[in-house]
Amino acid sequence: MSKQESKDKLRVYEYAKSINMSSKEIITILKKLEIPVNNHMSVMENGSVAKVEQFFNSIKSDAASKRAQNPAQAVSTSAVKDDKLNRSNPSLQGGANSNLKNEIKTNQESGNVQNASSDSQPKKQQEKQVGMNNRPNQNTNNGTQRQGGQDSRRTNGSVGQSSNGQSNRPSSAGSNRPAGQGNSSRPTGQGNNTNRPSGQNRPQQGSTTGRPAQSSGQGRTNSTGGNTQGSNNNRGGNSNQNRGNSSNRPGAGRRFEDGNGRGNYRGNNRGGKNNRGRNQNQPPREKIDNTPKKIIVRGNMTVGDAAKLLHKDASEVIKKLISMGVMATINQELDLDTILLLAGEFGVEVEVKIPVEDDRFETMEENDDPADLQARPPVVTIMGHVDHGKTTLLDTIRSTSVTSGEAGGITQHIGAYQVEINNKKITFLDTPGHEAFTAMRARGAEVTDMTIIVVAADDGVMPQTVEAINHAKAANLPIIVAVNKIDKPGVDPDRVKQELTNYELVPEEWGGDTIFVNVSAKQKMGIEELLEMILLVAEVNEYKANPVKRARGTVIEAELDKGRGPVMRLLVQNGTLKVGDAFVAGNCFGRVRAMVNDKGRKIKEAGPSTPVEITGLQEVPLAGDPFMVFEDERKARSIADKRAITQRESDLGTQTRVTLDDLFQHIKDGEMKALNVIIKGDVQGTVEALKGSLAKIEVEGVRVKIIHSGAGAITESDIILAAASNAIVIGFNVRPEVQAKSTAEAEKVDVRLYNVIYNVIEEIEQAMKGMLDPEFKEKVIGHAEIRNTFKISKVGTIAGCMVTSGKITRASQTRIIRDGIVIFEGKLDTLKRFKDEVKEVAQGYECGITIENFNDIKEGDVIEAFVMETVERK
Numbered sequence: 001m002s003k004q005e006s007k008d009k010l011r012v013y014e015y016a017k018s019i020n021m022s023s024k025e026i027i028t029i030l031k032k033l034e035i036p037v038n039n040h041m042s043v044m045e046n047g048s049v050a051k052v053e054q055f056f057n058s059i060k061s062d063a064a065s066k067r068a069q070n071p072a073q074a075v076s077t078s079a080v081k082d083d084k085l086n087r088s089n090p091s092l093q094g095g096a097n098s099n100l101k102n103e104i105k106t107n108q109e110s111g112n113v114q115n116a117s118s119d120s121q122p123k124k125q126q127e128k129q130v131g132m133n134n135r136p137n138q139n140t141n142n143g144t145q146r147q148g149g150q151d152s153r154r155t156n157g158s159v160g161q162s163s164n165g166q167s168n169r170p171s172s173a174g175s176n177r178p179a180g181q182g183n184s185s186r187p188t189g190q191g192n193n194t195n196r197p198s199g200q201n202r203p204q205q206g207s208t209t210g211r212p213a214q215s216s217g218q219g220r221t222n223s224t225g226g227n228t229q230g231s232n233n234n235r236g237g238n239s240n241q242n243r244g245n246s247s248n249r250p251g252a253g254r255r256f257e258d259g260n261g262r263g264n265y266r267g268n269n270r271g272g273k274n275n276r277g278r279n280q281n282q283p284p285r286e287k288i289d290n291t292p293k294k295i296i297v298r299g300n301m302t303v304g305d306a307a308k309l310l311h312k313d314a315s316e317v318i319k320k321l322i323s324m325g326v327m328a329t330i331n332q333e334l335d336l337d338t339i340l341l342l343a344g345e346f347g348v349e350v351e352v353k354i355p356v357e358d359d360r361f362e363t364m365e366e367n368d369d370p371a372d373l374q375a376r377p378p379v380v381t382i383m384g385h386v387d388h389g390k391t392t393l394l395d396t397i398r399s400t401s402v403t404s405g406e407a408g409g410i411t412q413h414i415g416a417y418q419v420e421i422n423n424k425k426i427t428f429l430d431t432p433g434h435e436a437f438t439a440m441r442a443r444g445a446e447v448t449d450m451t452i453i454v455v456a457a458d459d460g461v462m463p464q465t466v467e468a469i470n471h472a473k474a475a476n477l478p479i480i481v482a483v484n485k486i487d488k489p490g491v492d493p494d495r496v497k498q499e500l501t502n503y504e505l506v507p508e509e510w511g512g513d514t515i516f517v518n519v520s521a522k523q524k525m526g527i528e529e530l531l532e533m534i535l536l537v538a539e540v541n542e543y544k545a546n547p548v549k550r551a552r553g554t555v556i557e558a559e560l561d562k563g564r565g566p567v568m569r570l571l572v573q574n575g576t577l578k579v580g581d582a583f584v585a586g587n588c589f590g591r592v593r594a595m596v597n598d599k600g601r602k603i604k605e606a607g608p609s610t611p612v613e614i615t616g617l618q619e620v621p622l623a624g625d626p627f628m629v630f631e632d633e634r635k636a637r638s639i640a641d642k643r644a645i646t647q648r649e650s651d652l653g654t655q656t657r658v659t660l661d662d663l664f665q666h667i668k669d670g671e672m673k674a675l676n677v678i679i680k681g682d683v684q685g686t687v688e689a690l691k692g693s694l695a696k697i698e699v700e701g702v703r704v705k706i707i708h709s710g711a712g713a714i715t716e717s718d719i720i721l722a723a724a725s726n727a728i729v730i731g732f733n734v735r736p737e738v739q740a741k742s743t744a745e746a747e748k749v750d751v752r753l754y755n756v757i758y759n760v761i762e763e764i765e766q767a768m769k770g771m772l773d774p775e776f777k778e779k780v781i782g783h784a785e786i787r788n789t790f791k792i793s794k795v796g797t798i799a800g801c802m803v804t805s806g807k808i809t810r811a812s813q814t815r816i817i818r819d820g821i822v823i824f825e826g827k828l829d830t831l832k833r834f835k836d837e838v839k840e841v842a843q844g845y846e847c848g849i850t851i852e853n854f855n856d857i858k859e860g861d862v863i864e865a866f867v868m869e870t871v872e873r874k
């Protein structure tokens with residue numbers, strides 16, 4: 001007692017030192033005991049030393065009981081440990097320690113330690129291993145008894161392993177116990193060595209370890225013998241307390257409760273303890289393997305959590321991970337792949353259920369029971385070149401259906417309409433043209449099931465026909481070709497068929513698989529056949545949806561109506577939308593107040609593929625925004641708010657579209673199977689040459705896929721297609737149109753401009769290999785429009801310019817652009833303001849420019865000034 005008093009004013013580090021432990025260990029114990037402590041300089045308040053020692057005692061008593069069950073091995077190990085402890089801890093003097101020493105001596109004398117010391121290393125290892133995970137062996141030897149022992153150590157809390165070591169140290173009482181037990185039990189233990197049956201040993205230890213708390217107390221008092229009463233009391237108190245708390249000893253039932261209370265994997269261990277308790281009266285029972293057959297995983301988790309889920313000890317899991325080549329600690333997070341592998345190692349099936357955030361509902365996949373799926377009308381988009389008759393065809397189809405089908409109702413424009421033929425419905429999107437279609441797709445909306453490409457028989461395949469085909473192909477949509485205007489005299493529909501074979505659209509009668517229908521939108525010829533063909537394609541593709549669930553869809557159009565407030569035209573794609581439903585559309589929310597169909601009729605509900613117009617929104621969403629019904633308006637509002645925040649963040653944040661700079665990363669991450677490319681060139685010949693060369697590039701299984709190409713400037717449509725298809729745009733001797741440029745910036749589409757074919761090939765290849773070396777990147781610094789030209793002999797042609805954007809500097813390089821096409825690239829020769837040579841001229845000022853070795857400038861040409869900048873690569 002007096003010794004404790006003297007320690008009362010000790011600082012943590014002094015105390016730790018005195019018992020040959022680290023301050024950290026002591027701090028951990030103090031925290032565990034809920035004794036306030038800051039750091040190693042904290043004073044060990046009155047009584048805290050006693051509490052720590054009590055803690056040691058309780059651990060010690062646990063160890064003792066374990067030894068009692070497992071005399072031979074446990075004692076030999078502890079003997080060695082104790083011996084080491086005593087040697088290393090001479091400061092722990094007094095009866096307790098000398099007793100400990102005596103015991104060890106006794107042990108040694110009794111011959112056990114011979115075993116122990118010669119085996120000490122392996123035993124320690126074994127214990128460690130067991131601590132990690134060595135269940136199966138133990139089980140074969142002694143059922144679960146030893147597990148219990150080991151786990152009881154480990155479960156002594158965060159102190160973990162150190163408590164193993166510590167437990168022996170200051171505890172004078174504890175140190176005695178093993179002796180008492182050891183002496184009596186070891187011979188038996190030896191005899192039974194592998195049998196362990198504590199049932200056999202225990203009767204001998206009877207008073208020593210007899211499980212009920214009192215008897216164990218007695219046991220200790222007995223064995224402690226000459227120890228100070230204080231330490232005895234401590235121990236008694238401790239052991240009782242400890243037992244009470246951790247339910248080491250008393251009835252099995254109670255332990256079971258504890259085990260349950262602590263989560264599964266510990267529960268397992270307790271199972272071991274249980275057995276230990278029961279072993280006094282019952283024969284050892286086989287360990288129950290409660291490994292689950294299947295677990296549900298909802299994303300990454302820590303090793304500890306994985307262990308719980310698998311009903312395994314964390315150390316067992318760690319060991320398994322090590323065998324898989326993954327070094328992990330209990331708190332380390334495992335990714336999904338590792339969890340799958342790990343579960344596989346334990347023979348456990350995994351069901352992955354990644355919870356999708358409600359606010360990203362467009363990514364939410366709902367798996368419908370196939371029995372709930374019903375055929376739905378196909379959704380069709382009409383595309384084609386200007387004036388080839390798209391609008392006329394749409395109007396004709398609509399009017400055909402009005403006269404032939406559903407009576408009444410003045411068709412009104414709601415962005416889409418439905419027609420009925422042979423009792424089957426078809427939904428047409430009312431906005432013809434591929435730009436609108438691809439703009440929707442760029443926003444992630446997949447609305448269309450198939451495309452009608454309208455080609456006027458008198459005009460044939462035109463540039464926008466090709467664009468439309470490529471846009472449809474990029475979206476992987478079935479194509480039906482409507483050869484229009486066949487009423488015109490002298491037209492030859494077969495010429496269109498012939499031309500389209502160049503774009504892999506080969507008619508069925510020529511051995512291909514593309515459906516061609518000759519129509520006259522104006523004369524209403526072939527319309528029915530066209531509709532039948534649409535139904536045929538729909539039948540083949542089996543478009544289905546589940547009408548019996550909440551509605552999902554896509555906004556086709558939305559606007560602010562003066563009288564009605566925000567109005568939204570929507571295509572319901574799944575489920576059924578009802579008046580009164582609360583919903584989110586893009587970042588807006590609302591409740592369906594009124595709903596009308598394409599015939600202008602008020603309806604109460606709308607099933608899959610139905611276009612409707614609804615009111616009841618708070619704001620105006622965007623075309624292409626996803627739509628979904630939620631349980632109530634409050635939920636809808638909170639989701640809309642979250643989406644607005646996420647969008648703001650992503651607008652500010654990183655881009656997700658592929659660029660040549662990060663191409664390699666995408667390839668490496670396995671995200672890409674093909675690099676989508678759009679090529680625009682000054683002449684078709686170079687475009688074809690580029691296509692040929694790029695198609696040959698293949699790196700790490702990734703190929704270049706040209707989704708669109710053509711001659712002429714880079715248009716906004718090209719950029720939108722690139723955005724929708726995650727493509728990069730290559731401009732060869734062409735520039736982007738003004739609108740295209742700003743869209744490319746907004747959509748973060750990588751537009752690369754070249755004038756040497758070799759450079760294109762090399763740069764793409766290097767990018768795919770991750771070796772792109774854009775230490776120098778071109779930076780356009782300004783544009784000047786040529787307003788006048790002056791020919792001066794000996795000087796050449798001077799361009800009288802107005803700087804329209806940025807600035808032109810004396811040191812810049814230039815390009816001359818005529819009608820979107822680069823006609824020359826070279827150095828700027830002179831830059832003058834009036835008669836003076838100047839270094840730079842800013843936007844809004846006039847200047848005179850001459851270009852080195854180039855005089856063929858014309859009014860209306862644009863001089864693009866650029867510099868080469870060093871770019872830091874990531």
Ligand SMILES: Nc1nc2c(ncn2[C@@H]2O[C@H](COP(=O)(O)OP(=O)(O)OP(=O)(O)O)[C@@H](O)[C@H]2O)c(=O)[nH]1
Nearest residue numbers: 385386387388389390391392484485520521522523
């Ligand atoms: N002779 C004849 N003329 C047609 C036919 N279909 C459309 N036209 C005419 O072709 C012209 C263009 O038709 P639109 O329907 O406006 O063509 P579009 O493809 O929608 O044109 P944009 O909206 O400008 O892209 C109109 O004058 C139509 O009357 C047809 O089958 N036969």
